[in-house]
Amino acid sequence: MTSLAGTGLLLRFHLRRDRLTIPVWVAVNALMVLSMPTTLEGLYGTEAERADLLDQVAANSSFRALIGPAFGDSLGALTAWRVGVYAGALAAVMSLLIVVRHTRDEEESGRQELISSGVVGRRASLTAALLTAATANAVLALLVTAGLAGRGAAGALALGLGLAAVGMLFATAAAVVAQLTESARLARGLTAAVLGAAFVLRAAGDAATTDGSSVLTWLSPLGWLSQVRPFAHERWWVLALFVAAVAVQGALAYGLAGRRDVGMSFLPTRPGPASGRLRTAGALAWRLQRGAVLGWSVGFFLAGVVYGGLTDGVADLVGDNERAREIFERMGGQSGITDAFLASMTGMLGLVAALYVVAAVLRLHGEETSGRAEPVLANAVGRLRWAAGHLVIAFGGSALIMLLAGLGFAVGYGKEVGPVLGACLVQVAGVWVVGGVTVLLYGVVPRVAPLAWAVAGAVLLIGWVGPALDAPRAVLDVSPFGHLPKLPGGAMDWTPVLVLLALAAALVAGGLAGLRRRDLTT
């Protein structure tokens, strides 16, 4: 097969390039799955408690929409229920990123031309990319199977294979999409949209029926995953659906890959306007970031609606379970379970908004390192004006998405509108401190600016895992979010909010001072 010449070499090359990212993706995913039985055991220690949980899931459609139907009350079955869809989605995201990175990304950047001029077959790059994804998914399956084997070998194998199957399904989907679009970013976006649609279909189907027998569930690969029913009389034949889908998509991608020119695509880029209306650096920044702002806005509004809709159900579900209530109350403050749930959910959205602000601020870094900032700054545009355009979007945008989340809660929950809105907005102080740290890193030591992701990751970890682990106060205090008043329910305390806002302002000022004084990196 000459069209596959060089595949082995490319596979080794891909694995070397991904030697850090793939292990991190796989490890995080496996840890999430493997830690779940212990967590569940802590929360639902007795068989009676677990049977009770099963009944609650069957009775509560919002929970089935969010997590999926449960098929057994063993710790294994409940683990598969609790993490299955999310671990599957994580495997899907990992796989689609791997495949696009090694196919369309390479073509778009022009690097593929050089590779293809070597002794490399027409389909070698695609094959190597899929094999790279397959390697990552196989390791994930292996870890999950080995780690859960103690709870039942068949169930562990079913869950492991199911997760890897979802991963490969989206790897091949990405392979098809990468043939269609000219831009890697669009290929990632479209495949992620397919994943989102799969989640929504499954959620709708699972909400409608208690056992996921709805057609909607069966239209979604994430629905298939829960229908494998690991640890609850596994239905192995469902895995055949994955095999068939992977085969069909793989064949399609191969067919398309052999029929087109390197760098070209089946969906050509539409021409743009011959003249433009952009007048200022600020308008340019908005043009570059508006898509992201829109996406995050829609996402946060919907998240508010969904969590708002869940609020009453949660009070019923968790109300009886002493330990779960304790964790929620620790996350959300020391008030009733409903307020505690609202507080922990708004807090969680605040942590996610910190990721937005990092991404938006680091656009400055991306513009600078790509060389696009240089000609802009060679015009009559001061550095501060140029930076301000992006920073207004980053900081204003994070306030906007928290506001929209609050409005979403108002739609989904409908009670306590003012206090919940306040709870969302108070998070902005924490988000802005993370944004301020990012500006400082970028302005003063641009080389290490991407470390801002690590800062956001640490804040996220402390906020999510800290309360469940009952971490000491000193650790929780590292995160700016730890200092925010627990709203709604708790008392509003302006002092920490104002201190955090002042800190954020100081960090931004420091970063901008650094930016003004330093050399532009090229």
Added chain:
Amino acid sequence: MTKAITVSGLRKSFGRTHALDGLDLDVETGEVHGFLGPNGAGKSTTLRVLLGLLRADSGAAQVLGRDPWKDAVEVHRRIAYVPGDVTLWRNLSGGEVIDLYGRLRGGLSQARRAELIDRFELDPTKKGRTYSKGNRQKVALVAAFASDVDLLILDEPTSGLDPLMEEVFQRCVEEERERGRTVLLSSHILSEVEELCDRVSIIRGGRTVESGSLADLRHLTRTSVTAELVGAPNGLAQLPGVHDLDVRGHRVRLQVDTERLDAVLRSLADSGVRSLTSTPPTLEELFLRHYQETS
């Protein structure tokens, strides 16, 4: 004549590398000034200092009579810059970028923009990611030539252009000169510089090694002479400034320091000249001489 750019004793280090090591540069208003040097000589670093993107460690620089670091924005209103490797936003069309750059400078002549797009055969509706290297370069060139500015700073602007477009570029630079604008042209293409530039500066290792008009520079170098003589050549080898003398019967080839040309011609005429060609040194020879000497 006033100076558009004056630079003296400019130093800039990145860590342990000395990118600029006491560089001097003078560009007169209204001239096209060639800026030559091999890769890594410090050309782009100099231009970035002149644009206020980098801050010099020491030395003085003035662009259009101002400090390029402190008064960056004011200076940039009167400057158009074309980098050697233009990167565009993938989802903005070339036309949008041209207009944006124009507006971010002093302004843009729509008539000139349309004319240039036509001459460079650029399709302004294509999106940034679909342009080839040469076409990305054209986007920046159209934006620069259509802008209403006093000084153009061009950093190897023709990389990726085909010979026809190279020709269009040269005509555009000549038009800029006729309008009285100043052009600082950093280039690798010596024929381009020879064609366009009133004066050149040659730098090496972050230092200026030669600066002046091409005629001045040629004066310091050798002319090659080939002659067919009636009689045998006589005494050529003894003349000062003669190099690489090659005599085959009545045919003579030699190199002579340009300032000694007079004596050589007299000696040749003594033997009777049947034919004579004399070639002034190309910029390439000049350039190579500077780099081979000490590298």
